[in-house]
Amino acid sequence: MFRKVKPHLQNEFDLIARHFHRPTPQTRLGPGDDCALLSPAPGMELAATSDLLVSGVHFLPDADPGNLGWKALAVNLSDLAAMGAKARWALLALSLPAADENWLAAFSAGFHACARQFGVDLAGGDTTRGPLVLCVTALGEVPVGQALRRDGAQAGDDLWLSGHPGLAALGLRHLQGEIVLPEPLCRLCLQRLHAPVPRLSLGEMLRPLAHAAIDISDGLMADAGHLAEHSGRTAEIFLHRLPRLPQGVERAVALEALLCGGDDYELAFTASARQRSTLAQIAAQLDIPLWRIGRMCADATPPAAQLIDSEGKIVPMEKQGYDHFHALPSLA
Amino acid sequence: MFRKVKPHLQNEFDLIARHFHRPTPQTRLGPGDDCALLSPAPGMELAATSDLLVSGVHFLPDADPGNLGWKALAVNLSDLAAMGAKARWALLALSLPAADENWLAAFSAGFHACARQFGVDLAGGDTTRGPLVLCVTALGEVPVGQALRRDGAQAGDDLWLSGHPGLAALGLRHLQGEIVLPEPLCRLCLQRLHAPVPRLSLGEMLRPLAHAAIDISDGLMADAGHLAEHSGRTAEIFLHRLPRLPQGVERAVALEALLCGGDDYELAFTASARQRSTLAQIAAQLDIPLWRIGRMCADATPPAAQLIDSEGKIVPMEKQGYDHFHALPSLA
Numbered sequence: 083m084f085r086k087v088k089p090h091l092q093n094e095f096d097l098i099a100r101h102f103h104r105p106t107p108q109t110r111l112g113p114g115d116d117c118a119l120l121s122p123a124p125g126m127e128l129a130a131t132s133d134l135l136v137s138g139v140h141f142l143p144d145a146d147p148g149n150l151g152w153k154a155l156a157v158n159l160s161d162l163a164a165m166g167a168k169a170r171w172a173l174l175a176l177s178l179p180a181a182d183e184n185w186l187a188a189f190s191a192g193f194h195a196c197a198r199q200f201g202v203d204l205a206g207g208d209t210t211r212g213p214l215v216l217c218v219t220a221l222g223e224v225p226v227g228q229a230l231r232r233d234g235a236q237a238g239d240d241l242w243l244s245g246h247p248g249l250a251a252l253g254l255r256h257l258q259g260e261i262v263l264p265e266p267l268c269r270l271c272l273q274r275l276h277a278p279v280p281r282l283s284l285g286e287m288l289r290p291l292a293h294a295a296i297d298i299s300d301g302l303m304a305d306a307g308h309l310a311e312h313s314g315r316t317a318e319i320f321l322h323r324l325p326r327l328p329q330g331v332e333r334a335v336a337l338e339a340l341l342c343g344g345d346d347y348e349l350a351f352t353a354s355a356r357q358r359s360t361l362a363q364i365a366a367q368l369d370i371p372l373w374r375i376g377r378m379c380a381d382a383t384p385p386a387a388q389l390i391d392s393e394g395k396i397v398p399m400e401k402q403g404y405d406h407f408h409a410l411p412s413l414a
Numbered sequence: 415m416f417r418k419v420k421p422h423l424q425n426e427f428d429l430i431a432r433h434f435h436r437p438t439p440q441t442r443l444g445p446g447d448d449c450a451l452l453s454p455a456p457g458m459e460l461a462a463t464s465d466l467l468v469s470g471v472h473f474l475p476d477a478d479p480g481n482l483g484w485k486a487l488a489v490n491l492s493d494l495a496a497m498g499a500k501a502r503w504a505l506l507a508l509s510l511p512a513a514d515e516n517w518l519a520a521f522s523a524g525f526h527a528c529a530r531q532f533g534v535d536l537a538g539g540d541t542t543r544g545p546l547v548l549c550v551t552a553l554g555e556v557p558v559g560q561a562l563r564r565d566g567a568q569a570g571d572d573l574w575l576s577g578h579p580g581l582a583a584l585g586l587r588h589l590q591g592e593i594v595l596p597e598p599l600c601r602l603c604l605q606r607l608h609a610p611v612p613r614l615s616l617g618e619m620l621r622p623l624a625h626a627a628i629d630i631s632d633g634l635m636a637d638a639g640h641l642a643e644h645s646g647r648t649a650e651i652f653l654h655r656l657p658r659l660p661q662g663v664e665r666a667v668a669l670e671a672l673l674c675g676g677d678d679y680e681l682a683f684t685a686s687a688r689q690r691s692t693l694a695q696i697a698a699q700l701d702i703p704l705w706r707i708g709r710m711c712a713d714a715t716p717p718a719a720q721l722i723d724s725e726g727k728i729v730p731m732e733k734q735g736y737d738h739f740h741a742l743p744s745l746a
Binding site for chain 2: 114115121122124127129130133138140161162165171177205206207208210211213215216222226231232296297
């Protein structure tokens with residue numbers, strides 16, 4: 083029980099070590115010992131997050147291993163981005179049905195490509211035999227007391243959104259045969275689905291500007307609702323201020339994807355109206371669209387996100403993201 | 415894909431939150447945000463480890479959830495102990511086939527009992543629906559540059575072992591019907607199997623004394639071999655210096671459990687002969703047996719652990735722990 087496969091064991095483990103061990107220049111002690119040793123810089127605190135990804139639940143068993151490697155790390159880095167943290171280290175715990183060299187080569191290439199792009203050391207982990215399951219723990223740094231939390235939104239704040247959430251959800255529906263996307267939209271949507279880009283630079287630049295932030299993993303309405311709830315506010319989201327919907331797909335479908343799709347890992351955040359020009363500069367500098375989609379209102383019961391139409395009326399929403407414990411198929 | 419179940423979602427998630435959320439006095443920001451925020455004390459570096467535990471591979475699907483909760487954390491804390499680190503924080507990523515209140519109550523009680531006993535905050539994590547899989551990440555602190563590594567053993571060092579490794583392996587064989595243990599040995603062995611005690615106090619006290627350390631998770635011969643290999647030495651283990659074998663079980667069975675069983679999570683470490691009296695005091699103070707079982711020899715090819723009999727001859731060993739990628743049953 084609870085046995086670990088140590089990378090220095092022979093046979094398949096040499097294979098695993100060969101694919102996963104890379105230089106770890108910002109880690110005092112990398113893979114191979116009982117623990118990794120990490121030294122956060124003075125004055126920094128650590129942001130830590132962990133996600134479990136199960137084959138057949140979170141991804142298809144035949145998912146492209148390169149995409150899977152990238153995305154497994156990227157979704158965790160998105161949590162660091164939402165705190166305004168600088169990404170530094172990751173641990174990867176992996177259960178594999180077999181040590182398939184081609185699969186390992188592609189998976190580790192995807193993982194390391196993401197790690198390299200965002201300056202992350204793969205500092206340690208665990209490999210064992212079993213069904214395909216992975217757990218990534220990401221660790222980042224943020225100056226003490228300066229992290230972007232969910233609970234800091236103030237009444238009167240603007241509510242902002244980065245990028246074009248919804249494209250990944252459209253890509254998934256296309257793959258599932260529910261809709262047919264035209265090119266080049268299709269390729270763009272699949273790229274967002276398979277290789278989301280965590281908004282780490284944006285998160286770090288928002289740190290002194292934003293009052294609260296969250297990454298969109300459950301869907302815009304759901305996650306804006308989480309932010310509002312944690313802050314004890316109501317988030318009013320204006321229909322006419324939402325990002326332009328993509329051409330070539332039915333408007334209702336695109337709108338639902340934008341409001342309820344979470345797989346793009348964009349950021350939602352709030353800031354004082356005084357920051358509008360600075361935020362416009364940041365958007366230009368990073369070449370990331372930033373949309374001022376709404377505002378935070380004073381305390382409300384219950385606090386939540388509300389969609390408002392051009393006449394100022396609340397648009398009824400049936401589905402604000404998914405309660406995944408209900409929505410996902412059981413493997414049992 | 416890659417969806418997280420946020421603890422503030424309704425229904426089953428309230429249940430999960432109720433069972434897992436506890437005060438986190440040493441954590442700047444606990445569960446509920448995108449990341450946990452942790453502040454290592456000045457002058458400390460962070461020891462980090464992650465273990466993935468899969469139902470049917472690392473534990474039986476009907477494993478007692480209280481034991482499982484304890485052990486899932488304990489085995490990770492053992493990795494911190496082996497580095498001489500003080501345990502501080504844990505993240506728990508959990509995939510569950512259903513939100514069974516009784517199971518959750520027992521699992522979380524076991525997990526929190528272990529966390530409380532060793533001063534650990536459950537700082538964050540992830541819950542999702544799927545087959546029963548858990549991944550614990552444990553984080554501890556150690557003064558910069560003072561961690562106990564595997565690669566520090568010096569020629570002439572004594573090789574030490576804590577406790578009575580092998581009891582857990584005997585307990586497992588009893589449960590599997592391969593042997594029949596008499597009472598009270600049986601109860602003791604099952605306790606070691608189900609509720610191993612990570613040697614955190616010992617690890618911290620060894621920090622200024624030991625040159626290298628490892629926890630016994632793969633078996634004494636295998637893990638002493640890992641330590642020797644990392645240090646570029648040979649570990650000579652003297653048969654006549656091993657801990658006394660338990661009464662009531664065949665000698666060969668008990669010896670194999672001692673040499674190859676890893677589930678007790680005891681520590682093996684090396685120290686200069688000058689530390690013998692101090693180590694005897696520590697053993698008395700902590701009430702943990704410390705056995706001086708061997709010594710580290712100068713460079714050897716290949717570096718490994720060797721068992722030496724009373725005439726000074728090498729005892730041939732077929733099995734030095736398990737290569738678990740081969741030994742464990744596949745679920746595929």
